[in-house]
Amino acid sequence: MGRRRFKRYKFALQSLINPDTGASSNPAAGTALANYQEYASGAKKITYTRAETSKPGEIVRIAINPFALPLNTANLVKVPYSKRTQDATTVNTVETACNHSSADGVLLELNRFVPAKAIVSVPSGATAPSTNPKSQITGVPYVPSLTNSYTFPYGQKTGELTESEVRGSILTAVDAIAGATVSFNSEEF
Helix, strand or coil, X not given: CHHHHCHXXXXXXXXXXXXXXXXXXXXXXXXXXXXXXXXXHCCCCCCCCCCHHHCCCCEEEEEECCCCCCCCHHXXXXXXXXXXXXXXXXXXXXHHHCCCEECCCCCCCCCCCXXXXXXXXXXXXXXXXXXXXXXXXXCCECCCCCEEEEEEEECCECCECCHHHHHXXXXXXXXXXXXXXXXXXXXXX
16 A cells, blocks of 8 residues: 555646756645645654554464465464454454364475455444544545554465455455454465
8 A cells, every 4th residue: 555655746746847947945844745745744643552452463373375385284384473463353253264273383484475364344333433533644644544554464274275265264254243244365375
């Protein structure tokens, strides 16, 4: 998201440069473009305080069977997993569908291996604010997300040897959670 997030603002700032002279005119003070220009130049420092419930907390290790290797307990690979996700009771049915195993005794850790991941978003139950907060970068009001998201690495198991089969099981588990949605990232081996 970072590369495309301010694409229009970057284009607008480039449009203010005279192609003949290279001179730049400044946007009107107090506008979203002027606020973004301050941020992009480093003149405006932004800090965000992340809610404790949003932080991943401790990272634990679990084991999965990657799709790129034959299904075998000798091919179990250790992967990182958020303790916050592991402890979330609202999504524990999804964890079961992800085919996690204990990492105890698993020795295989692969460099550059990125497991397949399911990102599950669940309504947080929070009520929308009466007025929308403003972006610290541009000053433009935005609608805040009222969801909690959880990232689950997943792998294969007997009877579910392909990503699409496991995704089907995960979708079934997510459908049972009121208002939940899921997106997937494929394994990178």
